Amino acid sequence: MVVLIRDLSLAAKQMVNEENADESVDEGPGWMPIILAATLLMGIVGFIGCGVTTWLLFQKRVPLAIRTLRSTYIPEVEQSLLDPGEKKAAVAQLEEFTADLERGKYENWQAAGVMQRLVRLPVLQWGELSAIESFIEKEFGDDAGPAIRDLSRLRRAVELDKATSIDVEDVLKPALVIDDSPMGRRLNEKLTPDLAKDVAQRAKLVADRSDIPEKGFPDVKINVIIRRQIEAGLKEGSI
Numbered sequence: 001m002v003v004l005i006r007d008l009s010l011a012a013k014q015m016v017n018e019e020n021a022d023e024s025v026d027e028g029p030g031w032m033p034i035i036l037a038a039t040l041l042m043g044i045v046g047f048i049g050c051g052v053t054t055w056l057l058f059q060k061r062v063p064l065a066i067r068t069l070r071s072t073y074i075p076e077v078e079q080s081l082l083d084p085g086e087k088k089a090a091v092a093q094l095e096e097f098t099a100d101l102e103r104g105k106y107e108n109w110q111a112a113g114v115m116q117r118l119v120r121l122p123v124l125q126w127g128e129l130s131a132i133e134s135f136i137e138k139e140f141g142d143d144a145g146p147a148i149r150d151l152s153r154l155r156r157a158v159e160l161d162k163a164t165s166i167d168v169e170d171v172l173k174p175a176l177v178i179d180d181s182p183m184g185r186r187l188n189e190k191l192t193p194d195l196a197k198d199v200a201q202r203a204k205l206v207a208d209r210s211d212i213p214e215k216g217f218p219d220v221k222i223n224v225i226i227r228r229q230i231e232a233g234l235k236e237g238s239i
Helices: 002-024 032-059 061-078 084-102 108-120 123-159 165-175 193-209 222-236
Strands: 176-178 185-187
Touching (some): 061 084, 084 108, 084 123, 084 222, 108 222, 123 165, 123 193, 123 222, 165 176, 165 193
16 A cells, blocks of 8 residues: 555656646747748738839830830721721821820820720721621611611710720620631621621620610711720820
């Protein structure tokens, strides 16, 4: 019995010593505060870097606009299916705006505003709509009325800034084929009545969504819309 009590006492003492030893070991907070501080610092640096990059890009809006107009936008308009007179007027307006940018006539916010509005305009698709409209008039005869009306309503939606190039591109989708041109597609040279009818139906959906009345509207030239959007961008900036 004495031996048992002695053994229990020694075991208890050992357990107490082990607990005291565990309590005496203070590992501290470890690496966590350093990791958190480094993460926070990286976040601050990234935020500042994004802000500086955005500011630098905004300060270069004028040269970026000039480069885009000269190298891409104007050449594509020149190669579009726009009516020759309409195309000539549109290119002249774009050239004039570009020249004014090169002379430093406008500020960065004005250049950004005009470019945003030009990108939203279906300038390149405008001639394709006219080509499909001519096909419908020829192939549908007396039944062409509803389809022509809906194409007119679509143009009206664009004129009122209720439909964009993305909307019109989707309307034209049934009549397009993939190619290796800068736009990556072109109007199908082998249009069929079914394809043209599909385009007209899509035009109706966009016009309905834009709350355009179900009637025909006077033909509006894209160069007129371009002029209005340039003036609005110079006055108001981005949308």
